[in-house]
Amino acid sequence: MGAAQSSTDEFVREPLGVQERITADGSSPWPVEPHRYRLIGARACPWANRVIIVRRLLGLEPVLSLGIAGPLHDDRSWRFHLDPGGVDPVLGIEWLREAYERAIPGYDKGVTVPAVVEIPTGKVVTNAYQDLEFDLATQWTAHHRPGAPDLFPAAHRDEIAEISGQLFHDVNNGVYKCGFAKAQGPYEQAYDALFARLDALSERLAGQRYLVGDTITEADVRFWVTLVRFDAAYHGHFKCNQSTLTDMPVLWSYARDLFQTPGFGDTIDFEQIKQHYYGVHTEINPTGIVPKGPDPSGWLSPHGREELGGRPFGDGTPPGPPPIAERVPSIAEPR
Incomplete structure (x- = not known):
């Protein structure tokens, strides 16, 4: 998406302009x-x-x-x-x-x-x-491919919707409310809500591998895309600096688990993420300087989440490799 403009001190996301199905x-x-x-x-x-x-x-x-x-x-x-x-x-x-x-x-x-x-x-x-x-x-x-997972299982849709709503307000959009706040009060309110939600989700994930049920659902996809950008962009650029993701043991292991799951980490280009956030948001980073760090190699370290059980794709199977034209550079490769 794109950042919205607001006449108030609080960040307000722009409405979508073409809401067809x-x-x-x-x-x-x-x-x-x-x-x-x-x-x-x-x-x-x-x-x-x-x-x-x-x-x-x-x-x-x-x-x-x-x-x-x-x-x-x-x-x-x-x-x-x-x-x-x-x-x-x-x-x-x-x-x-x-x-x-x-x-x-x-x-x-x-x-x-x-x-x-x-x-x-x-x-x-x-x-x-x-x-x-x-x-x-x-x-x-x-x-769908044979073996495609059910990301919205009917038995869990209400729970997925509830958690997804919390994630949107406090986490997905919450980091933007921190980064684009125009006054101290709205920034601190968003900051406190963000880390309170991260603490609550950490407690939830301490005893279960995925957010809802024992398989990957849309709620995990929604949460993960913010976590994978957290240290590279949100911690510093958006002033979400109570702690890094790597300092939150449960969430860091959960994020690594999904990063190493086909379909997740193979969509990520950390360099493009940093180039965008630090290069486009000139009101936050007027110099346009893009940080060299953090070192992404830790994303490939063992996560240990298998001990919690769970079946990543339920009764299905992992996706195959992405098409050649869509492949991103491996973080194990020099850039």
Whole structure:
């Protein structure tokens, strides 16, 4: 997504501008159809990362292509500056805003990722990331890979929704409320809520491997995308500095467990994450200097969470390797 602007001292996230659905049941004007749509994400963005992970876990790569915006953008929006010629190779656009304006002439809301674009028309269909995650899991089932996990098991949906709501307010959006607060009071309120929630979730995860039930669900995807960025960006850049993730033993081992699970760590590029946060948010980091650290190699260290049991993919199986064109550099490789 993108950072919102607010006339108050408290950070308020912008509303989504194209809240459509892609469904198989005829409940929307946009039907599930292989090769019709292109998911646009960014390695830097946690909101996009969630949808990219869900797509990986469900094995939708062959039917829903992926375009990656680079980590740098300005007021014209996310751009494809890492692609040859600086344009998306399928949509042929330089700026993601172009796809929003094709859908809504004069579009004046946030140009955010993730976004799904209809390839033939080049129009954004939706940027409703939470609905998109749910619909990929429940509407695209005819195109799931064999062994795809159930990320929204019916027996646990109410619990997933409750925890996901807490995560959104206090953690996913909470770090942004810390980073973009314009006064001490709102910053401290968000800071206290963030670390109180992290403490509560640490207690929950001390005795169980995953947040809900004994398998990976959307709640874990939602939590993890913030944890994996915590030390690289939020601790310093957003002033979330009560402690680093590596100083929170349960959450650090939980995060490493998922990082080493196919579909999670293989979507992460720490360099792009740092380039985005430190290079784009000039009101917070006016020099644009990107920190060299922290050393990411610890993400590959043993986590010991297997002792808690759990079945990562339930009755399913891990996804295979990502397509070659979508692979990110391993943290074990020199950059």
